[in-house]
Amino acid sequence: MKLLVLSFYYEPDLCAGSFRTTALVNALNMHEGVQVDVVSTLPNRYASFSADAPKFEKSDQTTIHRVALPDHNSGMIDQAKAFFSYYKAALKIVDKENYDMVYATSSRLFTAFLGARIAKKKKIPLYLDIRDIFVDTVKDVLSPKLTWFAKPLFSMVERYSFSSAKRINLVSEGFKGYFQARYPKQQYRWFTNGIDDVFLNQPVCEQEIEGQSVTNILYAGNIGEGQGLHTIIPQLANSMGNKVKFTVIGDGGRKPQLLNEIKNLSNVDLFPPVNRDDLIKAYLEADVLFLHLNDYPAFKKVLPSKIFEYAALGKPIWAGVSGYAAEFLNKEVTNSAVFYPSNLSEALKSFSLLSIANIEREPFINKFSRRSIMSEMAADIVEFAKNDKE
DSSP states (O other): OEEEEEESOOTTSOSHHHHHHHHHHHHHTTSTTOEEEEEEESSOSOTTOOOOOOSEEEOSSEEEEEEOOOOOOSSHHHHHHHHHHHHHHHHHHHTTOOOSEEEEEESSSHHHHHHHHHHHHHTOOEEEEEOOOHHHHHHHHSOHHHHHHHHHHHHHHHHHHHHHOSEEEESOGGGHHHHHHHOTTSEEEOOOOOBOGGGTTOOOOOSBOOSOSSEEEEEEEEOSTTTOGGGTHHHHHHHHGGGEEEEEEEEOTTHHHHHHHTTTOSSEEEEOOOOHHHHHHHHHHOSEEEEEOOSOGGGGSOOOTHHHHHHHTTOOEEEEOOHHHHHHHHHHOTTEEEEOTTOHHHHHHHHTTOOOBOOOOHHHHHHSBHHHHHHHHHHHHHHHHHHHHO
């Protein structure tokens, strides 16, 4: 059995899509007789971070093609150009290959569209893994004029892609209402994001952090419109003064605005993206891990992958989120404090409820191990491919 895996990001790139797909391919490799072709890109998630990776790799069960992309930043036009390069190269790579099914993982919709195009052309089944609701998000992050033009186009692309899939996995239960109402005939699965092995077995000291006059608060990840850090971190840093020290590690389209907002603040430091080893070191040195999503309706449905790696390390979690993400944290993650996005007074009140202590979250870790979740998902994909052949 030969499977095609499409993912815009793959190891050693730094993002949720890369970590998720790499873990899935590793799980697929545990199935005898399964061959996997991965078509992805060379590391490109952040312009300020680069990692070496070969364009072509081949092992007993897996072949990896990494497409080189033109230089690009976080803007919509740059991203469209980058995806078009990936799209053209992917079609060329798979043109003469025979597959039993296509798996495509997508947060920005167009990898799903690529999967649908290939599946239609080769007359094979399509399994989609959906990590975001792109059409729902577009209206919140684009200008009204651009939304008026773009949303009908994106809606057509979504209908084509999702109607082409026989089975669809949604990483967040918050997506259920949106997709089942629009595409009721598809089979749905709910394999969430999870905790990668690298975040397990890290030292967690179960004692209160005493004798510190300053609480070190860390955010690591994208600095974009979706995260809205510029709407809350400067205000928090200004209000809390020398009681706290914010460290932000990452890059993205709103980084210049955030830099401008914190230029007169001495208790906020901003650093470029780092590799995973250095990232974990920064996590372990922090007292509190911070998470924030902008105050947009679409983000009430999402479940950020960042929650899983934060929670695995036993640190207090301070999160400006609403909707399903807030429900998930309140239900599943002990010693987490939630406030409404961009709401300064709620943020300050919720911070006072945190215990500044490291704790074990063994039930959470057992429930949301990435290896376990991806093992179940790989079995579902193989079963799906076999049944379609029969």
